[in-house]
Every structure is written in structure tokens, then in C-alpha cells.
Amino acid sequence: MHFDEIRLVISYANTPCFTKNYLCSYILFHHMLYHMNNSEALLLIDIQDFYFPGGQLALVAPEAAAAKAASLLAYFRREKKTVVHIRHNIEPGGGIHHSVMPLGTEKQLLKQSINAFIGTDLHKYLTEKGINKLVIAGMQTQLCVEAAARAGHDFGYSIRVIADACATRDLIFNDRRVCAADVHAAALASLSGNYAEVIGLNEYLTSVNNEERQPNFGNNQA
Secondary structure (H helix, E strand, O other): OOOOHHHHHHHOOOOOOOOOHHHHHHHHHHHHHHHHOOOEEEEEOEEEEEOOOOOOHHHHHHHHHHHHHHHHHHHHOOOOOOOEEEOOOOOOOOOOOOHHHHOOOOOEEEEEEOOOOOOOOOOHHHHHOOOOEEEEEOOOOOHHHHHHHHHHHHOOOEEEEEEEEOOOOOOEEOOEEEHHHHHHOOOOOOEEEEEEEEEOHHHHHHHHHHOOOOHHHHHHOO
16 A cells, blocks of 8 residues: 555544444555556657747647646646656757656657657556556647557557647648648547547546545444
8 A cells, every 4th residue: 555545544544433344445445546546647749849839840729739738747747647758759849848848757758650659668668557548648639649549549548638738730631721620620530439538628637536536434424
């Protein structure tokens, strides 16, 4: 059992409402809750300087997506969940954007391919950490984000893609301009329900808060 769990149980056991009848279930619940919380990892994919205004491949509204990704990152840090920062080996401008700058304790991966699982130790690292759920955000939606979601699904991970924490750009196909909003929507539509649950940041945070809601043992009577 994690130290924080032990401390929590000890503090709760000293309250009048706590009885031995509920000690085992209380400990078991918090042990399960701790490991459920830590079986989920955040993949922040290619939120790099060259995608922002002034960069060689500026996207449409990357700042808004990065702000959502930063909020998502703050949640994972607060909950002490696993975070992986992934960046593509492209220069100039290949540094991770300041809005989601990694901490020294957070995993960083440099990839050469669109798929973050190819040529890296990502799957090995996640397996060793006991991760079975991935939350994905980043750039570009239809390339590295989509590739990671599909590959992660094929490896057996449960995938959530945070739609408003991703961004892309206008594309040209057969002399036709496809606007970024349509590229973004088409990529997410192809993932949704097949490879991933595609949701917004607020919906994700609401769902995890509901999942982590604790039962009120204090109202039980001996």
C-alpha cells in the first residue's frame, strides 16, 4: 500500500464514525483507487514550437489547443499520474512549447516516425508502469495524434482523445483546400467509437471526478 493510503487510513480510523467492521473494505477501496488512478497515462504529442505562429509549420489555433493540453497536464500532475512528453525529431523549432514544458521527473521521448510507438520504448515503458489507459492530446490531429490512438488501441490500451487539446492545419488535396476544422473533425470522427473515446477536456475532467468519487464510510453505523 502506498504511504499516502496508509496515512489516510490512520487518520480516518481515529474518527468516531469509523469502526473495525469497515476497516478492511476501506483499505481495499483506497488500494484499488490508488492503482486505478495510476493505471492511466497522459501522452502529450508534438506540442512543439514549429507548430506555433512564426514556426515553419504553424497550425490553426495551436495556442487554444495548447492551453487545454496545459490544463490536462496540470490535472495529471496534481493526481500524480504518469505523463509522457513526445516530440518529433525536426529542427528548427523542435523544442517542446513552453506551455507544456516537461518536468525533470517526466518521461520524454524523441521519435522519428509519425507513430510514437515505432522506434521508441513507449510501449515497454507503459507496460512496466502498469498502464492500461491512455489519454492523448497534441498535434497534428490527423497525423501523430491519430497514429498514436490507433497504435495504442491495437496494443490493447483503452484510449481517450481530448478533442479540444488537439490542433491541425489546412490541407490541399487535388487542388482543393480542406480547412483545418474539417481535417480535425474527420480525423476524430474516424477514431470515435472505433479506436477511442473522443471527448472534450471538460467532459474528461467531469468523468474522472465521477470515477474517483469516494463512498462515504462516515455515515455507516456499527
